[in-house]
Amino acid sequence: MKRNKVVTTEDILLKLCQSVSGVLTSATSSNVTYSAMVQKITKTSLKPDFGCFVLFDGGFSGLVVINFTSKAALEVYTNYMRNMGMPEDELAVSHTSDEVADVLGELMNQLVGHFTNQIRKDLQTHITQNQPKMLSLNKQVNLSVDTNLDRPQARRVTFSTEKGHIFYLELAMDKTEFIQLEEFDIAEDECPDDILEQAQQKMKQKQKPPAAKQDNSDDLFDELGI
Numbered sequence: 021m022k023r024n025k026v027v028t029t030e031d032i033l034l035k036l037c038q039s040v041s042g043v044l045t046s047a048t049s050s051n052v053t054y055s056a057m058v059q060k061i062t063k064t065s066l067k068p069d070f071g072c073f074v075l076f077d078g079g080f081s082g083l084v085v086i087n088f089t090s091k092a093a094l095e096v097y098t099n100y101m102r103n104m105g106m107p108e109d110e111l112a113v114s115h116t117s118d119e120v121a122d123v124l125g126e127l128m129n130q131l132v133g134h135f136t137n138q139i140r141k142d143l144q145t146h147i148t149q150n151q152p153k154m155l156s157l158n159k160q161v162n163l164s165v166d167t168n169l170d171r172p173q174a175r176r177v178t179f180s181t182e183k184g185h186i187f188y189l190e191l192a193m194d195k196t197e198f199i200q201l202e203e204f205d206i207a208e209d210e211c212p213d214d215i216l217e218q219a220q221q222k223m224k225q226k227q228k229p230p231a232a233k234q235d236n237s238d239d240l241f242d243e244l245g246i
Contacts, residue, residue: 024199024200024201025199025200026197026198026199026200027142027143027197027198027199027200028197029173029175029193029195029196030058030175032139032143032191032193033058033175033177033191035135035138035139035142036084036135036189036191037054037177037189038138039131039132039134039135039138040052040054040086040131040135040179040189041053041054041179042134043127043130043131043134044096044127044131047100047103047127047130048096048099048100048103049099049102049103050095050099050181050182051181051182052096052179052180052181052182053179053180054177054178054179054180054189055177055178055179055180057178058175058176058177059175059176059177060174060175061174061175061176061190062174063174063192064083064085064174064190064191064192065085065087065190066085066087066155066157067087067157067188068087068089068157068158069088069089069090069093069115069156069157069158070087070088070089070090070093070115070120070121070124070154070155070156070157071085071086071087071088071154071155071157072085072086072087072088072124072125072128072152072153072154072155073085073086073152073153074128074129074132074149074150074151074152074153075149075150076132076136076147076148076149076150077147077148078145078146078147078148079139079143079145079146079147080145080147080193080194080196081168081169081193081194082169082191082192082193082194083190083191083192083193084128084132084135084189084190084191085189085190085191085192086128086187086188086189086190087187087188087190088115088124088187089185089186089187090115091183091185092181092185092186092187093115093120093124093187094112094113094114094115094120095181095182095183095185096123096124096127096181096187097111097112097115097119097120097123097124098111099182100123100127101123115156116156121154121156124154125152125153125154128152128154129149129151129152132149132152133149136148136149143198144204145198169192169193169194170194170195171194171195172192172193172194172195173192173193173194173195174190174191174192175190175191175192176188176189176190176191177189177190177191
């Protein structure tokens with residue numbers, strides 16, 4: 021008799037780590053890696069210098085937190101904007117800049133989106149995410165984010181940028197197991213480059229001058245005979 025495959029919290033965490041590493045590596049054109057060791061923790065927290073978090077719900081509930089040092093946040097932001105073709109003299113120089121928060125929020129949205137897509141394909145269940153939140157924190161602030169989990173499990177993984185700057189991923193989720201009862205086909209993985217291309221197109225649309233609005237108004241006036 022075939023033994024049923026069981027997917028645990030650590031397996032789900034590995035999928036999340038792969039999404040974070042894959043999306044950030046592709047988006048920044050630099051190598052972002054994670055530790056092979058995972059740490060059990062009692063709670064998730066937002067810590068200095070820059071904290072991002074996003075909640076997800078559906079087949080199972082949870083919370084993803086990424087805590088960046090200022091150097092790690094700036095490196096990820098800078099490499100991403102350079103990869104997007106942003107001139108060097110237009111880049112932000114402080115991790116507290118709104119531009120850094122916007123970029124990290126967009127990247128957080130991309131990597132969690134990639135993760136939820138993998139969960140849908142690999143575990144045959146569906147989870148949704150809320151809009152990521154970002155906070156620039158000073159050395160004296162340590163915020164805890166509470167979630168309504170019945171039997172919470174929390175894990176922390178260390179990530180490294182190409183220049184060796186450290187940031188931490190924390191995952192809190194319900195204690196759960198997925199047991200495979202039957203064989204099923206898994207669709208091909210979504211390429212991180214496709215996610216990056218969609219993000220680039222979105223940013224280009226935001227940067228377009230408002231000339232199109234004027235043209236539409238002129239067309240409307242022409243139709244009305246004004």
